[in-house]
Amino acid sequence: xxxxxFLAQQLNVSIxxxxxxxxxxxxxxxxxxQRVIAAAAAMGYAPNQAGRSLRRGNTNAVGFMIELGSxxxxxxxxxxxxxxxxxxxxxxxxxxxxxxxxxxxxEDPTQYVQRMIARRLVDAMIISATHRKDxxxxxxxxxxxxxxxxxRSATPGxxxxxxxxxxxxxxxxxxxxVAAGHRRIAVAxxxxxxxxxxxxxxxxxxxxxxxxxxxxxxxxxxxxxxEQGGYQLGHDLCAMANRPSAVVLNYELLALGLYRRLDESxxxxxxxxxxxxxxxxxxxxxxxxxxxxxxLSLRDLGIALGEALLxxxxxxxxxxxxxxxxxxxxxxxxxxxxxxx
Amino acid sequence: xxxxxFLAQQLNVSIxxxxxxxxxxxxxxxxxxQRVIAAAAAMGYAPNQAGRSLRRGNTNAVGFMIELGSxxxxxxxxxxxxxxxxxxxxxxxxxxxxxxxxxxxxEDPTQYVQRMIARRLVDAMIISATHRKDxxxxxxxxxxxxxxxxxRSATPGxxxxxxxxxxxxxxxxxxxxVAAGHRRIAVAxxxxxxxxxxxxxxxxxxxxxxxxxxxxxxxxxxxxxxEQGGYQLGHDLCAMANRPSAVVLNYELLALGLYRRLDESxxxxxxxxxxxxxxxxxxxxxxxxxxxxxxLSLRDLGIALGEALLxxxxxxxxxxxxxxxxxxxxxxxxxxxxxxx
DNA sequence: CTGAAAGCGCTTACAG
DNA sequence: CTGAAAGCGCTTACAG
Numbered sequence: 001x002x003x004x005x006f007l008a009q010q011l012n013v014s015i016x017x018x019x020x021x022x023x024x025x026x027x028x029x030x031x032x033x034q035r036v037i038a039a040a041a042a043m044g045y046a047p048n049q050a051g052r053s054l055r056r057g058n059t060n061a062v063g064f065m066i067e068l069g070s071x072x073x074x075x076x077x078x079x080x081x082x083x084x085x086x087x088x089x090x091x092x093x094x095x096x097x098x099x100x101x102x103x104x105x106x107e108d109p110t111q112y113v114q115r116m117i118a119r120r121l122v123d124a125m126i127i128s129a130t131h132r133k134d135x136x137x138x139x140x141x142x143x144x145x146x147x148x149x150x151x152r153s154a155t156p157g158x159x160x161x162x163x164x165x166x167x168x169x170x171x172x173x174x175x176x177x178v179a180a181g182h183r184r185i186a187v188a189x190x191x192x193x194x195x196x197x198x199x200x201x202x203x204x205x206x207x208x209x210x211x212x213x214x215x216x217x218x219x220x221x222x223x224x225x226x227e228q229g230g231y232q233l234g235h236d237l238c239a240m241a242n243r244p245s246a247v248v249l250n251y252e253l254l255a256l257g258l259y260r261r262l263d264e265s266x267x268x269x270x271x272x273x274x275x276x277x278x279x280x281x282x283x284x285x286x287x288x289x290x291x292x293x294x295x296l297s298l299r300d301l302g303i304a305l306g307e308a309l310l311x312x313x314x315x316x317x318x319x320x321x322x323x324x325x326x327x328x329x330x331x332x333x334x335x336x337x338x339x340x341x
Numbered sequence: 342x343x344x345x346x347f348l349a350q351q352l353n354v355s356i357x358x359x360x361x362x363x364x365x366x367x368x369x370x371x372x373x374x375q376r377v378i379a380a381a382a383a384m385g386y387a388p389n390q391a392g393r394s395l396r397r398g399n400t401n402a403v404g405f406m407i408e409l410g411s412x413x414x415x416x417x418x419x420x421x422x423x424x425x426x427x428x429x430x431x432x433x434x435x436x437x438x439x440x441x442x443x444x445x446x447x448e449d450p451t452q453y454v455q456r457m458i459a460r461r462l463v464d465a466m467i468i469s470a471t472h473r474k475d476x477x478x479x480x481x482x483x484x485x486x487x488x489x490x491x492x493r494s495a496t497p498g499x500x501x502x503x504x505x506x507x508x509x510x511x512x513x514x515x516x517x518x519v520a521a522g523h524r525r526i527a528v529a530x531x532x533x534x535x536x537x538x539x540x541x542x543x544x545x546x547x548x549x550x551x552x553x554x555x556x557x558x559x560x561x562x563x564x565x566x567x568e569q570g571g572y573q574l575g576h577d578l579c580a581m582a583n584r585p586s587a588v589v590l591n592y593e594l595l596a597l598g599l600y601r602r603l604d605e606s607x608x609x610x611x612x613x614x615x616x617x618x619x620x621x622x623x624x625x626x627x628x629x630x631x632x633x634x635x636x637l638s639l640r641d642l643g644i645a646l647g648e649a650l651l652x653x654x655x656x657x658x659x660x661x662x663x664x665x666x667x668x669x670x671x672x673x674x675x676x677x678x679x680x681x682x
Numbered sequence: 683c684t685g686a687a688a689g690c691g692c693t694t695a696c697a698g
Numbered sequence: 699c700t701g702a703a704a705g706c707g708c709t710t711a712c713a714g
Contacts, residue, residue, distance in 0.1 A: 003707055005351045014685045015449045019709055029683060046459030050394035051707030054690045059391070061462075068426045081443075099462075100441035102422075104429045120691095121402075121440075229622035234586030253623070260627040282568035282594070283624075286601040344691055355701045360693055370699060392691030444713045600711095 007045050011035060014095055022047070053120070062091055063122035063308065065101045065136075067109055067129060078281060079298065080128075083150070086302020087126065094316065096123075110135040117143045124309055126150060130161075132195045148309040148325075153195050160308045160325040162301065164279075166196050166250070169294050169331055170203030171210075173248040173276040176292075177339065178211045182274060185243040186219040188233050200250045219244055223254070230254030234261025237273070246274035246339065252281055255291050255338070274339040279331070289337030296331045302327070343498040348386050352376060363388070394461070403432055403650065404463035406442045406477075408450055409472060419622060420639065421469070424491070427643020428467065435657065437464075458484045465650055467491060471502075473536045489650040489666075494536050499648045501666040503642065507537050507591070510635050510672055511544030512551075514589040514617040517633075518680065519552045523615060525585035527560040529574050529595055541591045560585055564595070571595030575602025578614070587615035587680065593622050596679070598630050617678040620672070627675075630678030637672045645670070 008015040013032065021028045021036035028036075039045075039328035054060045064087065066080060088098045099122060103112040113136045116122065121246055123146070127136055130151035137155045140147045149161040170187070177185050187204045190197040205215050221236055223229035233254060237243055238261065249255060255277045257268055269275045270289040284291035308325035310316040349356040353579065354373065362369045362377035369377075380386075394400045407421055429439045440463060444453040444577040454477045464487070468477055471492035478496045490502040511528070517567055518526050528545045532540040546556050562577055564570035576593060578584055579602065590596060596618045596648065610616045611630040618625055625632035630664035649666035651657040 005707075015708080016686075016710075017684060020684090023709080025710090027683060032683080040435045044459055046456055047709095048395075048707050049460040049462055050391045050400070051690090052709075053391035054395055054692085054707080055709045057690070066422075068422055068429070081407075081409055084443045088443065089447075091443055092448075098443060100443060102425045102429065102439060102441060104433060105426055107433075114389060115384060118385055119390040121390055183472045191391075229571070231627060249469045256624060260629050263629040271614060283597060286568045286572060288601050288604040312650055346691075356692080357694075357702075358700060361700090364693080366694090368699060373699080388693095389691050392706090393693075395691080395708085396693045398706070 003045070003048050003051070007036075007043065010043075011039055012151045018085050019047075028034075028197060038060045054268075057244070058123045059120065060095065061097045061122045062087070062124045062126065062306075063099050063101045063116060063331070064126045065103060065109075065116075065128070068105050079279070082298025083302040083305065086297075086299035086304075087306040088302070089299070090303050090306025090310065094319075101125075103322045110139055114139050114143075115252060117145050124313060126305060126309060130195050132193050132198055138251065138267065146309065146313045148312065149303060150305060151195055152199070158324060160312050162305055162308060162325065162327045162329055163199075164196070165328045165331050166199040167203035167206075168328070170200045170248060170250075171207040172294075172333060174204060174207035174211065174332070175246070177246045177274060178207075178213070179277065180274070180339065182244075182246040183213060184216075184219065184242070184246070186244040186247040187215070188223055188229075188236065188247060188249050188251075190225050190250065190309060191222040191229070197250065204248065222248075225251040225254070227257040230257025230259075231261045234258040234265075238262070238265045238267070243273075246276070249275065249277045252277045252279045252284055252290060252291070255287060256283060259287060270338045270340045276339050277336075280334050284334075284336065287338070288339070292329035292336035292339045293334055295334045296329060301329055343391050344386070344392070348377075348380060348384065351384075352380055360388075395415070399464045401436065402430070402438045402440045402462065402463045403465045403467065403647075404440050404457060405444045405467045406444060406450075406454060407459075407467070408444045409446050420620070423639025424643040427638075427640035428638070431644050431645070431647025431651065435651070435660075442466075451480055455480050455484075457479065458486050465654060467646060469651060471475040471496075471536050472541055473534050475536075485648065487654045489646060489653065491646060492536055493540070499665060501653050503646055503649060503666065503668045503670055504540075505537070505637065506548075506669045506672050507540040508544035509669070510619065511541045511589060511591075512548040513635075513674060515545060515548035515552065517674070518587045518589070518615060518617065519548075519554070521615070521680065523585075523587040524554060525557075525560065525587070526554070527562060527564045527578065527585040527588040529564055529570075529590050529592075531566050531591065532563040532570070538591065545668065547655060548626045549627070562588075566592040568594050568598040571598025571600075572602045573598070575599040575606075579603070579606045579608070580679075584614075587617070590616065590618045593618045593620045593625055593632070593634060594618075596628060597624060600628060609680045613681045617680050618677075621675050625675075625677065628679070630681075633677035633680045634675055635672035637670060642670055 004015045008018045021033040053234040103109050125147040128150040130149045130153040132154045134155045135158050142155050152163045175182050189201050208215050215308045221233050223233045277291040280293045280295040309320045311320035345356045345359050345456040349359045359377050362374040444450050466488040471490050471494040473495045475494040475496045478498050482498050493504045530542050549556050562574050564574045618632040621634045621636040625634045648661050652661035653665045
């Protein structure tokens, strides 16, 4: 005798009436509805999700999968928390909850996704850090679960995605450096097969070409997306006979390790080496010199992700009639002191 | 016709037999068990969690609540991701899943907890960033849900907790600075009523007293736990007529803003002002000068959190016979260059 | 406007 | 060793 049964007994009505009153169904007298709502609030009643899910066939929850093991997961600074906030703002409008699903380090991400959707823990999913070939997409597509990816992938599908403008950032960074007179411009990209690395590198190559500069493989540095990776980048740069005069980073925290390594060699960012970082974060503003980078609103990105996901779910398609969203998220240049050289 | 029913029909057995086979019940012939397991794997069957939860009365999931809105939440995802990993390592041994529950910015945390447990989304909870008075604890206690807090609180209860050694860190930092000759030592604590601030400040006061130094209120700086807060701290320090020679931080990222602000005034950490940070992270190692701080293994902390939580759940108490854990988590000093002054 | 009843997908005593 | 059946807590056609 718990839950709705107990509540119904207290009020001397049937459980059906309680359910209808609480779910805002029209065919309940206003008086009864008020009594039920008051009693529910008083005893802190909320419907058991298992019972509701089983009956309705949905969970009213959206899952956001993150990976704990990878570089990209572990070093994301404040990226995800900001995005979660925005996603939730969208979901809250529809009384949906966001549940974050952290894939264990030692579990295969694809298997994890499979397990979560087979258990019907969530109605829809958001996956991030897409790889060039990403089998999670295959699993989600085959399961016919609504999903959106934060990041493009070469794995085909008709799913929606939103991705940061890696291409545009790389191009504008190169253009800006060329305009300032730089001719030997290095680039740092991830050492794993996360898709954004390929896009960033393409943007870099295209920008070089557009500026009449030749692409030199020795100026491409593949380093882990972490402060340590930045340190390694600095180390490699310092060891070069013919050091480039500028470097474009694909991840903002690389700057921290890079700055440190340059300092150890008596070099100053912005004077001895122009640096353009990636995403603006608290770190970029408080480094000395401040980091030239690109701004975006994580919350707005999260809001858009949530909306694009809902747009792909038939039940919400009329509220968000945008169809299948595939969108490059713009980022705005924030000039700093690090590329004055 | 889905799920277990479909599977049973394919195999020409009853759904009861399928369930028993998959759940490792003894009274199933080995031959049948193998056939069922093979078929389940082939069609990617996993029991619908709603059906299972409803019947069993549990969810096999543990919730870890984080707050997106607060300073403490927003600036800590490197902290949490490491802890999640450890918690999951413990839970995985028992086929329990970790589900992260991010409380929306605009929802009251206590109400959020109430809603999550009333819905029976998880069997047990971990809450973090405990406040001095924390009504979430009251709600969880009243609901008789097993839970553990990452952080102590003045709110009473018989629940387990694990907390970082804020007291010990503050004392050792002061002792170390005094040993190096410092007499005017400032401290930075959070500007909100998160409990760790009170503990840290107490440790600082006690250490001053133990070293025969008097406590001066003007040397206590209440700043937000963020890079910006560190910048503000630097600003306040630079404005003082009689500047302290050292400062102890309660949050590692304060160092970043502090370094920047000192730099703007032509001051160098470790020369003009000794700085001892809090938790060792990638940032502390790559700052110039490197930050003297304190080390802990986030994964081990997470493992211990998971174990202590399970120890408080009757069904697991025999595996983890440690009773109600209330434990101060030790942190190890990592000398850096920032307190050489 | 309200109640009685079916049924969502499971697990588990209970028969046989 | 296996099947038939009850029942977990809900929601929702269906009667009245």
